Amino acid sequence: MDQKSKQEELIEAEAGSSVRLRNPDSLGFLGLLVKIASVFLALFALWYNSFGVISELHQNAIFFSIIGFIGFILYPLSKKKAKQTLKIDVVLAFLVLISGLYIVFFENTIHARNEVLILRDIIIGSIAIILLIELSRRAAGLVIPLLAILFSSYALFLGKYMPPGMFSFRGIFYSTYVYRMYFTNDGIFGYIATIASTYVYLFILFAAFFLKSGAGDFIIDMAKALLGKTVGGPAKVAVLASGLMGSITGSSVANVVGTGSITIPLMKRIGFAPEFAGGVETAASVGGQMMPPIMGAGAFIMAQWTQIPYTTIIGKAFIPAVMYYLGVLLNVHIRAVKSNLKPLDDTEIPSVKEVFKKGWHFLIPLVVLVYLLVSGYTPTYAAIISIVAVVVSSWIRKNSRMGPKEIIDAMILGTRNMVGTGILLLVAGIIVGIITLTGLGISLSIIVTSITSNSIFLLYLFTALAALFLGMGLPVTASYIVLAILIAPAFKMLGVGILAANMVVFWLAETANVTPPIALAAFAASGIAGSKPVPTAIEGFKLAKGLLLIPILFLYTNLLAGLNGNVIVPAVSGLFGLFGFTVFLEGYWGKHLNIFERLLFLIFGLLAYYPSIETDAVGVLGEILLFGYYYLKGKKAKA
Template identity: 35%
Template sequence: MSAYHMVVAYIGTPMSDFHYPVHVFFALVVLFLASAASSRDKLTGWRRTASTLWDVLMVIISVAATAYLFLDPHYPGNRFTYVQALTPLEIILGTGLIIGLLDAARRTVGWVLVVVLLVFILYAIFGNHLPGALNHNGFSYQRVLEQSYLTQDGIWNQPIAVTANYIFIFVLLGSLLLSSGAGSFFTDLATAMTRKAMGGPAKTAVVASTFMGMLSGSSPANVVTTGSFTIPAMRKAGYRKEFAAGVEATASTGGQLTPPIMGAAAFLMVEFANIPYVEVMRVAIVPAALYFIAIYTMVHLEAHRLGLRPPVDTDGTTAIEILRQRGYLILSIVVMIALLWQGYTPTMAGFWAVISLLGLIVVLDPEVRGRFVHVVIDAMDHAPRIIAPITTACAIGGIIAGIIIMTGLGVRMAEIILSVSGGRVFLALFLTMVVAVIMGMGMPTASAYIVLAVLLAPGLTEMGVSVVAAHLFIIYCAAKSSITPPVAVASYAAAAIAGSNAWTTSLVAFKLGISAFLIPYMFVYGPGLLTYGPPLEVVRTIFTAVIGITALSIAVIGWLRYTLGVITRLVFLASSITLIYATWQTDLVGLALFGACVVAIEMKHRRGALAG
């Protein structure tokens, strides 16, 4: 699968009716075979036999249903869509492929996405019996199946196109970086940068997760990769296990939002918002920086509140030495960004980034060069395992998006948002945030984004929110479900490493990541955070946003020089909320509240010091 996508990236993408089914064929076969191998040792007797037979059936169905299309890729385009009846074989293969996708989703992301797809299929068939805004003419099962299986408005919709054309090559780059030692490189670099800082291990977690987030858009994967090192270090430094796990979960969740290699939803945004990926990276830089500034500030304040001093022994390899030894690993990312800025497609930029990394390994790293073949094979094996669940989620998301368009539900949802919110943008944003968080709890961020981009983004843009801000707002809100109770997969992964209570860890992570619910409102009301507008306006917006995020961090932790009272914390909170609106008037109010609190705290601290 990796070799196929590398060849395609170099020679150019084949026709979609061939390329997309081949991609799904690879993904499903990899997923079912990997799942069968992992479950083989867990089952015995007839259960093991039944599981094996089902896995074989799923592989056969996946191969047959996709091969029917890619062996004759001109057929879907030549048939009379919605006029020519489906053959019995097409009904069997199409139904089988949907069952295969549902089973793949059940194995990888749980039952929620399965239930959501089944609900939408039932809605398409029986929606003519529903009242009010949900009512539509109703469609037969064969009509739904034809759209899902034999047109570009179902499984082979934009989400699969993005997965096959863009996401895989970036996942392969990230896998190659990790297999060649980038994980330990970034962890060592983060440790060197924060070793002498107050509460260093927690700051190491934030910095390391920031670096890792640039390679992997998966929150649980980031937790497992960096958390196995940072969580025990935080516990040893004196942090509570729930706080240590919460820091790691919150920091790792930011990986989906951090350029240059963001989560799958960011690549989908390229298609849904119709903007280049380099533009997505550019607008995401400042919001991602604000997110990590907020977490870093909270960790810093918590360290001071607990009185955690830097370790006495702070000797070790310096950041400069680490960069000198293994800094070449960053160069491939620089190559990718440079090519994107020069106008190359994401696919070609990712391809040459992979090639440049392979070349740098051969020339500059004798240790990795000695196991070069193993490193390459490991990366080529790991990337398909990562992309398979994403492909499944995107295929199901494509079916749902097609049903939403077919039934006209998207248009009606936009009308409902306009009606319920009464034209008030803030209320519309809040309703969108609630729906996004709820949907993100039960499915991957990419799947939630696909549905919400079709359902809710049009309503926001009709109210005057820019297309880029509306789509990025949805991504932020859906991504935060990773740390939002009751279903918080990143928090659960961190809790397992720390040995802490999963629910308590989720609450701590939610508190530490609360800035993620504020930042989207900031860039909607202040386009300067997305680097849109005159330079002076951009600078002012970024400056006030940093103050606002700092004020929110102080309010959440409740410490600055000393433990703060409820009134002071509320004033800091009011300051942060006031700074959401990017106008001179509200900024002056927010800065005045922040400044007054800081001055009062400093004066009280000095009086206490003098009295002491």
Template identity: 35%
Template sequence: MASVSLQESSQDNQVKVQSKYMNYGVITSKAIVSLLIIWAVFQIYFTTFGAISAINLRAFHCLFLMLFTFLLFPATKKTIKDRRFPSVLNLFLIGLSIFCILYLVIYFPRVARSGGRLNTTDLYVAGIGILLVFEASRRACGNLGILAAIFLAYNWFGAYIPGALGHNGLSLKRILSTQFWGTQGIFGIGIGVSATYIFLFVLFGAFLKYSGFSKFINDFSLALVGQTPGGPAKVAVMASAAMGMINGSAIANVATTGTITIPLMKQTGYSKNFAGAVEAVASTGGQFCPPIMGAVGFVMAEFLNISYVSVMIAAIIPAFLYYLGLLFAVHFEAKKRVLSGFSKENIPNALTVIKEQGHLSLPLFILITLMFCGYTPLYSAVISIVATVLSSYLRADTRMSFDKIILAVVEGSKGAISVGVCCVIIGIIIGTVTLTSLGLNMGYVILSVVDNTNILLTGFLTMLMSVVLGMGVPGVAAYVIVQAVAVPVLIKVGIVPVCAHLFCLVYACLSNITPPVAMSCYVAAGISGGNQLKTGLLAVRLGLVGFLIPFFFLTNPELLIGVVPGVKIYEYLWIAFTASAGTVALAGGLQSYLLKECNFIERILLLMTCPLMLYPGLSSDFMGIALFGVVILLQRFNISSSILKRS
């Protein structure tokens, strides 16, 4: 049965995840597992019940990140595997990290009381600490360290850059003071996000996985759409959206769920490039999909100083349209290629799935309910983790054993490492932006190119900046980088703050599927055996509605529920209906299929329909509905085909 194969693949994948990076002997491996558990307990306690200063929480969080990065991530590709103990180099780097962090914790009060005055030892510690962060970033974050190095160099060489992007230059002491001893650099908001929201929600995602929630999502998706044309691809979309929403990393989601979904799509008849693109697009959208939004929504709420519930509600329509467009693109491709779904005997019964596994979704409902009741996301996450274990005991066959709980803690802690290191290194970027006023200067450059009232052109330039800055970076880290530079530009031209932040979030996330640095597509292509560039280009086409929607809510915030006061519920329903129709029209035009395969005239009409129906306004809505109706009539009665034959 399909559901059985999904379960078996999921179990195999869990084994792979557990073995990844664990290349030590038994004693060392057990010690690392014990440290990961201690880290999880530390994070849960001090982000909820325990009392600790913000700088100390961030410092100890950074210490754990450095420790596990040097233990689990090899220095080079040629590093000897299967060691009994860590190498001398790694032990030396760990020792330096412990010294620098403990030095910071001990002497930070003295530096703070003195107004930031540093002695020679303080400066040496800061320099060594920054070098250690770059080494950890090189191992865990890839090219992000290069971007951070460029920003760090800008502190010195900005004095030689003419025009608005230049500055007077900064001393080494000033740079070290800000980047290491200040709260705007390494120990700034980036690592603050990692130490709170990211860690707990990655851990929550791991608990959901080991409770069987991912299997429930797979089976329920199979029951709903498994028999429809292209059923495996639709299952991939739904499952990847659900898991990507929780784990917050498109790349990690492709690497895990993609090993299950991509082979199934290929077996059904989808090309390897198309299968990889579907998985990449589905995993990427989870980062801005309510109710969890990959933990990014909580960060956005902090920046905007509003409740998370407001952010979540505002993101509903854009996220819905994104996945609606992807589902219909998959459906039209299946109809065009005459691809069938799973046979009936391989499809589980929906009611049976809900009866046997539906209780596993209780933690998600508890999380949402607690946040709607006004509890903090951190408190809600911890309660939901406990609820995950308790709800698994409602049925004997889903109970989480002690071993499974330990595996969930270990995998959740390991999953937070690479994202956490990214958040540490982006502190360098944010510190540079703050210290040199780079964000304001870039905003000035953009505003000098466009008219202050030209929202669309400003949005386009901001989109390019967001995509570039977000390339190869996990969603949360990408958003933190982009909002520091791009959001002030949008607000300056009159964009509502919620719209500006969501605009930057969407494009920072979509950089994962935007060539040439489309990391999600590269991972998906590696699994599918497809071409990286072709997979990336197909992903852009499949996720095109995601690239279009932000421009429409820039000029028409009504697309974001709750942003514009006074809009009635029926008005939101009408906006959602017409925008959905426009999204279907776009998918049909791009895939060249609606009721049947489209000819040139019908494709053009469908593509014209999309912007008319996405733009909120009765006149444009009725024009779009009329065009959509014309296409349906043309296809129903073969009118346009007859016209083309005569011509």
């Protein structure tokens, strides 16, 4: 199977589902309905995000209806009995479609009754909420629906039974619950749904158009041309290609499936163990969600919550993302040299000049996207214009030209890729709505700061443990939402800036993709590598250690200062610290190191990492001397 078809096969990347979805092509007329609905939603999103005029409530209700309709058909009630349960799923699909459109047609009637719900309203709203929770179970497992049920129960009756104090809540009537969760902008159709139906969906559409134009092949070929001749070339190709691809798709699993189908076999062929090959692709793909200009869905949520412009966030996220990838590259290089692996054969490495000559036009939409974002245009406007730029630039060369069929296919692919993410974000609206309604978030933040004794570092450790725990049952976006609601305010209470607090949570949430036993990106990589899933996840976790180490610098240094001089010292010292950790773990630099030599690298790495100009200087200088000494010593021994 080629790269693009593998990427098209991945239609639940962000939702974190391990369920094999139904293929619309095998569903006959029903599959045709799914495709029509997908194209309709794409056109509808392009319309209301450009020159269309529609209320946010109606916009999100229609988005919910279509996503729910497609979701029930694609996600079977039982993966073992998908054919037998198809009729049930079709009935549920039309039920969720009707329940969403009900708001569009009857909102004015409800307002005319002064927001008093009648039995019909309560029944329709209840059906919609129940179906959405069930759909989230199919798409993301049990954790998300159980959280939604738990928080709903707290608002309805559990709060009354809590001991008097911060967690006590008198409860609300069921009709009030349905009204707040379904007929207003406070719950399912709140600002998270708006983020999903605008920013997230448009950038997923952009990624689908970009990949459909053939740009994925260009990115991988360029990575081969640039790094294929170096030691351990295929692994470095995987790191570079996944970084570039991830900056477009914003999906770790999509990167694994898309680039890993090419790079993992190459890594295995030159001698990397299957677990390490899968781990490299996992770590590299996870970094894609932190790499501008698009990043993951969490970045859009962060922009909405913090009210910090999205362009500011991606500008400040660039240096840390580069640091992460440099750390992974060094780890790969050390393992390749340690294992005495060779570069790719010259016959497999394309010329940079030839690759650029054939695919330079793929860079046009990326340049357009970055220019529009930097120039102050809204992300939605930038995404729409960039989609147009993809189509127009594809006409430059005959073999990449997108016609009506390719454009329709891109819309279908983009919508299918959005289904899992859309379901997840919509059901997250219930959790966020309950927390807002009950004030539970503030109470939890106060308790968390108390548990950690008002220590920023202890709070960081608590957050890291919470992220690792949540990552065992939640996909990345859900993990970020939960942590951002419950823990980010605790950081702010201790004086941490709002961006730093949310960026720490955002990075730690990414560990969900490499945390056993539910490390979806690692499991996808193990399937391609033919390796055991848990050892692959462990290798990926070791390579992705920057996810845990770099956020510490957000709290104590100017690493989030953006692209200016203030970021130089923390970036350089942080890199040397990261390199020291890497050498300590691998036990090799120029030669195999004994425990004393490894500890030297670790000690100077810790000094370089500690947020003080004096320790930074000592640590960096010590690391430079160690790197130089052991490199020359190893070279002399080989000679």
